Amino acid sequence: MxxxxxxxxxxxxxxxxxxxxxxxxxxxxxxxxxxxxxxxxxxxxxxxxxxxxxxxxxxxxxxxxxxxxxxxxxxxxxxxxxxxxxxxxxxxxxxxxxxxxxxxxxxxxxxxxxxxxxxxxxxxxxxxxxxxxxxxxxxxxxxxxxxxxxRTIRTPASPESSFADDPLRMLRAARFAAQLGFGIDPETLDAMRRMAPELGRITAERIRDEFTKLIMAPDPVVGLRILVDTGLAERFLPELPALRMEIDEHAEHKDVYEHSLQVLRNAIALEQEGPDLQLRLAALLHDIGKPETKDVVAGGGVTFHHHDVAGARLARRRMRELRFPKSDVQAVSLLISLHLRFYGYGEAGWTDSAVRRYVTDAGAQLERLHLLVRSDCTTRNRRKAERLRRDYDAFEDRIARIRAEEDLRAVRPDLDGNAIMELLGLPPGPEVGRAWAFLKELRLERGPMPREEAESELRAWAAREGVAPRRDAE
The missing domain is CATH 3.30.460.10 (Beta Polymerase, domain 2)
Known part of the structure; x- marks a missing residue:
């Protein structure tokens, strides 16, 4: 001994x-x-x-x-x-x-x-x-x-006995493989495949915590492959193995599953201040809406229209089921919902208004969104990859230029609620909120306006909408 x-x-x-x-x-x-x-x-x-x-x-x-x-x-x-x-x-x-x-x-x-x-x-x-x-x-x-x-993961007792005692150990095996760069003993791996259904005995919170440790490991892809290959992922994150047979619309990757793992690795390579859970989850899950939105078109092509919207919804539901904090759920689903918006910028060109809206919609997640969009480029076509990189460089430069001219991180209407109520003779209520929303959209579209112009636009809006002063406000 x-x-x-x-x-x-x-x-x-x-x-x-x-x-x-x-x-x-x-x-x-x-x-x-x-x-x-x-x-x-x-x-x-x-x-x-x-x-x-x-x-x-x-x-x-x-x-x-x-x-x-x-x-x-x-x-x-x-x-x-x-x-x-x-x-x-x-x-x-x-x-x-x-x-x-x-x-x-x-x-x-x-x-x-x-x-x-x-x-x-x-x-x-x-x-x-x-x-x-x-x-x-x-x-x-x-x-x-x-x-x-x-460099092997193996159980002291028989794997069947060990995993029957605590099925979470199967996830832990995958996590240690990712953290240490180890392989899993064949007998242990076989037991994980056979006993994957036992994971149903484990609470969502414990699964979430172990999965989080795995995703934050130096090379989580190693552990994720083990989870998918053993059937464990099917028990708590079925959207991931569902990607394996979904060929992407450009036919440039083996499948969407492989693409998603590569995007995760790309994102990790771009991290500046250590492991970023929200970025890593968004990178892994950004395409989980593709199976639901897959459509075969004439000639054998495949499309995944609106998979960003579907993916955000699926990620939100799955993360809630795993009891992730609300802040993580909101951040990851927002990133997924926005990850496609940039594409087409280089060809179509965007107005300053569109750039403002992009920045405003991303909010505090803008820097992560930059990293996610860059990570999503996994094409083997060097010319295309270089063009996309140049386009996004130019896009970030443009954001910086506009930011230097106005504070995009907190875009607000040119008139506040008090000014709206005074101008239109309104008491506090939903009509003030509608007027505020109109002015914010106008602000995003045109940028800052002189007060006189904002007031004129607000009066015109009120006339179109039939918003009139209420007697109790007079």
Missing amino acids: SDNSSGKEITVPPIADELGRVFADGGYELHLVGGPVRDAVLRRTVSDLDFTTDARPESTEAILRAHCSTVWTTGADFGTIGGLFRGEQVEVTTFRADAYDRVSRNPIVQYGDNLVDDLERRDFTVNAMAVSLPGHEFADPFGGLADLAR
Whole structure:
């Protein structure tokens, strides 16, 4: 079970050894386990320290209260006690040997009496290694070190047993493949295909959180392919595998599925300040309206008219079902709804009014929209790709020029609500809102106007619409 030389070579944060000495003085074992050990072996930054001990929760709490400035017991029912130790947040969990009811996935908490049983209940062998503290005795009973060398994801127990205990581990396997660039052991992968329906036992929130971690990984495409190939994606994001057979209208990609994955990779390459969840989701889902809008025309061609509108609706529904925050739902659906608007700019030309409307409609999502539109160009035709790039460069320059002349990010009518009510003799109410909307459209169309011109246009509108002063406003 042990390999002292391997353990000695693993560098752990000094605070871990300090905590180990505290537990040893109390007569208990303490081990660093899971991801921190994996990352230490890979020479990656170690964070979110995860400890396990043979001390029961009440003993752990007593030790931590004696040495921590703050202690919390919110996880006590599952054997976990947390505290602020030497200014660092630590959590210590008693050895576990849980069983699961395999219906709700809720564990029947049972404390174990040895480290091996605790490691066997963990998700993957690369996360089932431990280092004793402060002695640094290395424990690897399930071959995690060898799997790290082979760059392989495998379960400590049989994959059937592991996934039956917690089906979310199947999504986690895909996520670790994306984060670490690893492959999945064939037996484990086969179990994921067979047991994909078990994902139905997992709450939408847990699926959302795991999927978010996957999509934010360095190369989420690796994990997404696994989700689609195993049938897991069909269980919570069926719009993605539905793209596989939908050839795009230009016949320039193997299929819309491959195109969407490439757009995602393009978007990631354009990120300026780290992983951007809203941009990545919009890139992945931007074409999910194509299957619904596919139409075969004379001569065998294919069109997907209004797939932007359909895609925004589908993305909004799916993200709501997965309990994404409202801000994410709104941002992603807006980006999808607008991702086609730019096309044709180079040939048809746009008025300043059209540019204003584009900027106004995009609002706070304008910069992401720029990145999404650029990412959507996956044509192999270099001349066409270069033309589209030049067109969008010119388009962004034009936006910058107009912005320098007027504040497009907060386009407002030339008259505010008070001025409208005073001019038309109206009290607060829906007619003022209609007048305000008319003036905003006029502002978008013409740009800023002198007050006299705005007032003249408003009077003319009121006459056409039959808006007259109300007696109670006089």
